[in-house]
Amino acid sequence: MTSWTTADIPPQTGRTVVVTGGNSGLGLATARALAAAGARVVLAVRDPTRGEQAAAGLPGQVEVRRLDLADLASVRAFAQAWTGDLDVLVANAGIMAVPEARTADGFELQFGTNHLGHFALTNLLLPHVTDRVVTVSSGLHASGRIVLDDLNWERRTYSATGAYAQSKLANLLSTLELQRRLTAAGSPVRAMAAHPGWAATNLQSGSGSRLKDAAMALGNRVAAVSSEQGALPTLFAAVADVPGGSYAGPSGPLMRGTPTLAGRSPAASDPALARQLWTASAALTGVDLPASLRG
Template identity: 75%
Template sequence: MTPSRTPADIPPQAGRTVVVTGANSGLGLATARELARAGARVVLAVRDLSRGGEAAASIDGEVEVRHLDLADLASVRTFAAEWTGDLDVLVNNAGIMMVPPGVTVDGFELQFGTNHLGHFALTALLLPQVTDRVVTVASMMHRTGRIDLDDLNWERRPYSPTGAYAQSKLANLLFTLELQRRLTADGSRVRALAAHPGWAATNLQGRTGNRLADRAALLANRIVAQSDASGALPILAAATSDLPGGSYLGPGGFQEMRGTPTLVGRTPSASDPDLARRLWEASAALTGIDLPAGSNAA
C-alpha cells in the first residue's frame, strides 16, 4: 500500500494499456515516458497530432498517438467511440492554467470545460472498458477553489483566471470522490484516484495574458519548482501502486510543493459527498453525458 517513490519502483506494466491525456509535453509526456519504459502500451491523447508525434518519437516503448480535444465534446465522443478493447488505466492529465477569459467549442468556461467537463465526459464514455483505474490530476490550488453550482461557467461573476483554475481543480477532486462512491456502490473493482504534482515547471505557467504576472511565474519556476519528471512521480504512483480507491497523492516535501510521492490531504470542500454528487449531476446536465447502463459504476 506504499506508493512507488521513483520510476525504478514502478511494477512491470507489460500487457497493460494506458491512455494519458495531454501527453505531448510536461507532466503528461513524463508520465507516458515512464509507463512505456515499464512496458505498458501508452496512447498519447493529444490535441496537436504533430506535437504528439514528436513526443511519441522521444519515448522508448510501445506508443500510439490519437487526437483528442477536451474543449470539444464532439472530439471527446469520437475518441471514445473509436476505442476498442480493454483500457487498464485512464490518466486524466491534460489541462490549462490561469488563462484569459474564453469558452470551449460547447460554450463552457475554458478552464472548467477543459480541465473538468472534458475529462468527466471522457471518463463516463470510456468507463465500461476501464479494467483497473482512473487517475485524475488535481492541484494544490484546489485549496482556494470554490464551486458555485449556480455559475460554474463564470457568466455572472467577474472572471478570475486564478479563481476559475482553482474551481476546476477542486472539481477534479470532487469528481474522483463521486466516481469512487459510484464504483464502490456498484461493486466494481475499478478504482478512482487523484494526484497532484506539487509545483512543477511545465508549459502551463505564464499564460495569463498579464505580462508582469507571467514573468513572475516563470521566475518562480526557475527558483522554486521541481522538474516535470519529478512532478509526474505522484501521477505515476497513482497509476501503478496498489492503493485504495479515493487515494490522493502528492509530493511529501515542504507544503507539498516538491518531494517523493505520499498520500496527502484535501480541503473539507473537496471531501464533501453532497457537493460531489451535485457537481456530478450538474456536469452530466451540461455535457449531456453520464454513465451508461451496464457501466462499471452505473
C-alpha cells in the same frame, strides 16, 4: 515513507494506458515512465503533429490520437473509436489561469477543459477501463469554490485564478463521487487523483500577461521541481496498491518530496457537494455513468 521513484513502477507489459496531454510537461514525463516500464501508451493530444514529435522520443509502444477536451464532439469521437481494454486512464491535460474564453460548447474554458472534458471522457471510456482512472488536480484546489448556479462564470466577475481553482476542486469532487458510484456498483475499478506540487511546465505560461508569465517562469527556475519529479504522484496513483479514492501528492514541505497520500480541503471531501456537481456535470455534457454501472 521511503523514497518512491520510477524504479518502483512494477512491470507494465501487456497493459494499455491513455495519457491526456501526453505530448509535454507532466503528461510527457508520465507517458515516458510508463512506456519504459512496458506499457502500451496512447498520447491523447490536441495537436497530433506535436504528439508524433513527442512520441518519437519515447521508448516502447507509443501511439498518438487526437483529443480536444474543449470540444465534446472530439471527446465523443475519441471514445467511440476506442476498442479493447484500457487499464489506466490518466486525465492529465489542463490549462491554468488563462484569459476568459469559452469552449466549443460554450463552457468557461478552464472548467470546460480541466473538468467537463475529462468528466465526459472518463464516463465514455469507463466500459473499457479495467484498473483505474487517475485525474490530475492541484494543491490550489483548496482555494476553489464550486458555485453550482454559475459554474461557467456567466454572472460572476471572471477570475482566471478562481476559475482554475474551481476546476481543480471539481476534479477532486468528481473523483470522490466516481469512486462512490464504482463501489456501489461492485466495480473493481478505482478512481484516483494526484497533484504534482509545483512542477516546471508550460502550464504556467498562458496567462496572457507577459509580466505574470515572466514571474511564473522565474518561480519555475527557483522553486519548482522538474516535470519528471512532478509526475511521480501521478505515477504513484497509477500503479501503487492504494485504495480507490486516494489523492497522491509530494510528501515534503513546499510541495516537494517523494509521493504519498495527500490531504485535501474540506470542500473536496464533501460527498453532498460531489453528488451535486456530478449531476450538474452530467446535465451540461449529456454524459453520465455507463448504464452497466448504475445502481
